[in-house]
């Protein structure tokens with residue numbers, strides 16, 4: 335499995351993982367896996383998602399269809 339990168343440059347460890355702390359992990363890996371979730375006081379939080387950017391509708395850039403829509 336791939337190692338997990340952390341934003342501040344510090345490598346997370348399995349000892350910091352929510353699943354290890356709650357004894358929910360049965361994996362014995364050298365590095366944290368992609369399922370790593372930091373154990374925080376507020377509990378399990380979902381991973382950060384990329385921002386969804388909306389594109390303008392296709393007909394905006396298609397002059398033939400823009401005329402038909404107007």
Ligand code: SF4
Pocket residue numbers: 347348349351352353354359360361362363365366367368369370371
């Ligand atoms: S889920 Fe992954 S990161 Fe978390 S303790 Fe298990 S192996 Fe480590």
